[in-house]
Amino acid sequence: MRVQVEPCCRVAVVYSVVSIAIIVGIFLYRQQIDSKTIKVRVSGTPFLKMQPSYNKRSSHEAFGNMTKTAGTQAKNIYFYNPQFYHVFTDWILDTWGTSKKFERCPVSDCIVTKGEVPMEQIDAIIFKPRDMSDCPPNKPPGQVWIFAEFETPHYYFQSKCFYELKNKINWTMTYRRDADFPIAHGYFRKSDKPKYTQKDLDDIYAKKNKTAVVFISHCPTVGKRLTFIELLRSHGIQVDIFGSCGVMSVECNNEDRYLLSFNVSGIVKPDCFSTVLSQYKFFLSLENSLCMDYTTEKSLHRVMRHPILPVIRDGSNATIFHPPHSYIYTGDFKSVQELAQHMKMLDGNKTAYLEYFKWKQHYHTEDMYQEWNSAFCRLCERLHNPEDYRRVYRDIAAWHISPRGKHACHAPTDL
Numbered sequence: 001m002r003v004q005v006e007p008c009c010r011v012a013v014v015y016s017v018v019s020i021a022i023i024v025g026i027f028l029y030r031q032q033i034d035s036k037t038i039k040v041r042v043s044g045t046p047f048l049k050m051q052p053s054y055n056k057r058s059s060h061e062a063f064g065n066m067t068k069t070a071g072t073q074a075k076n077i078y079f080y081n082p083q084f085y086h087v088f089t090d091w092i093l094d095t096w097g098t099s100k101k102f103e104r105c106p107v108s109d110c111i112v113t114k115g116e117v118p119m120e121q122i123d124a125i126i127f128k129p130r131d132m133s134d135c136p137p138n139k140p141p142g143q144v145w146i147f148a149e150f151e152t153p154h155y156y157f158q159s160k161c162f163y164e165l166k167n168k169i170n171w172t173m174t175y176r177r178d179a180d181f182p183i184a185h186g187y188f189r190k191s192d193k194p195k196y197t198q199k200d201l202d203d204i205y206a207k208k209n210k211t212a213v214v215f216i217s218h219c220p221t222v223g224k225r226l227t228f229i230e231l232l233r234s235h236g237i238q239v240d241i242f243g244s245c246g247v248m249s250v251e252c253n254n255e256d257r258y259l260l261s262f263n264v265s266g267i268v269k270p271d272c273f274s275t276v277l278s279q280y281k282f283f284l285s286l287e288n289s290l291c292m293d294y295t296t297e298k299s300l301h302r303v304m305r306h307p308i309l310p311v312i313r314d315g316s317n318a319t320i321f322h323p324p325h326s327y328i329y330t331g332d333f334k335s336v337q338e339l340a341q342h343m344k345m346l347d348g349n350k351t352a353y354l355e356y357f358k359w360k361q362h363y364h365t366e367d368m369y370q371e372w373n374s375a376f377c378r379l380c381e382r383l384h385n386p387e388d389y390r391r392v393y394r395d396i397a398a399w400h401i402s403p404r405g406k407h408a409c410h411a412p413t414d415l
């Protein structure tokens, strides 16, 4: 049935609809962030204005600068529960805990404490609600709380602490691009040094006698990636699965994987990845869940530094994270069958396949290391200028699960 609207009333109807939309929009937005407290210098760039991240300037800009601010009081930063990833204990506590590291930041009077400072003297707490049954006890006036999460909401939406955090979180540190401290799992930067000669490319191609490889350690996931692999196989793509879900005898060491993904020590052991990947044309970068901006080392530095073409299935917008023609995105195909056809075409056409390596002449990949350095420098700078960065998330659970009134994560639609 069609609703007829008299000409006289159309304007009024449009007017009301628009007003309601604006009111709902403001409501959804304000529910998450108290916009009154946001000042101009809040670093979280307005979401829609963000530039593709692969085009960013050098990440080193906020680190390695010896210019100091003198005479300010040191700020104590406390990482409440770093145990989960050893990268946090090893690196953040051991290196930033000595203050040597902050000496290289523009604002350097900060230290990461290991719990020896009384709670009321802590200026900022970083914590991961996912691993906590109870939130930190109480929030002394002036203390800044930083919500840090590196996995998607699927992994902690049931955590008790998560929902107790209304009006307490000041800043966010997550994989989301609109976080106050966005922490992606790797970056692309412009580079003047071409990576390969034509001979290199010929040699690389000559070694590739297998089709697709995937490394999976968590088998059942909300993203149903094993089902996806089965579907791909049913359309004639040969896929070898490594890791605890696979049948391949070689297992790449997980410890090495972390060391490499985070490259915390700056010394990287050659891992079995290089040997395995060189034999395959495609790397299946299948995330465990499909969430906005959630793209990990599988489609960033850890894989992209190798000569292999990633087939990315995630909930991010790959055009923002990756240089053009550097990946295949499963969402760009109408069906898995069409994707398989495209992969088969590339498998049999050297010229078309190697076109996906052209970006390597103009960009290089970087691990998270410099970006983390820069985040800690920026954190220190903010703590010394809280007035410029005042912010309170009214409902951090809503911010993370349903940003701007939309679901951050979605169920697979391609199976």
Ligand SMILES: *[C@@H]1O[C@H](CO)[C@@H](O)[C@H](O)[C@H]1NC(C)=O
Binding pocket: 060, 061, 062, 063, 064, 065, 066, 067, 106
């Ligand atoms: C160091 O900081 C100064 C002052 O903030 C700035 O002008 C300069 O560009 C910075 N240098 C580097 C290498 O980041």
Ligand SMILES: *[C@@H]1O[C@H](CO)[C@@H](O)[C@H](O)[C@H]1NC(C)=O
Binding pocket: 207, 209, 210, 279
């Ligand atoms: C592919 O090449 C590797 C060495 O690069 C070799 O060990 C392997 O047997 C070859 N596999 C096939 C199916 O030819």
Ligand SMILES: *[C@@H]1O[C@H](CO)[C@@H](O)[C@H](O)[C@H]1NC(C)=O
Binding pocket: 263, 265, 266, 267, 268, 367, 369
């Ligand atoms: C690891 O980090 C060091 C120091 O930042 C860098 O020189 C090196 O290239 C990195 N290694 C890899 C494999 O990214």
Ligand SMILES: *[C@@H]1O[C@H](CO)[C@@H](O)[C@H](O)[C@H]1NC(C)=O
Binding pocket: 052, 317, 319, 320
């Ligand atoms: C992805 O980002 C590009 C800008 O880089 C934009 O044009 C496009 O609409 C976005 N796609 C989706 C599905 O949001």
Ligand SMILES: *[C@@H]1O[C@H](CO)[C@@H](O)[C@H](O)[C@H]1NC(C)=O
Binding pocket: 349, 350, 351, 352
């Ligand atoms: C292989 O790919 C290239 C570049 O996309 C194309 O020009 C050529 O026609 C293709 N060759 C075959 C045999 O399909």
Ligand SMILES: *[C@@H]1O[C@H](CO)[C@@H](O)[C@H](O)[C@H]1NC(C)=O
Binding pocket: 139, 142, 143, 144, 145, 167, 168, 169, 170, 386, 387, 389, 390, 391, 392
């Ligand atoms: C942090 O949050 C509290 C409320 O929990 C607020 O009073 C304070 O102004 C905020 N500080 C900053 C620097 O945003």
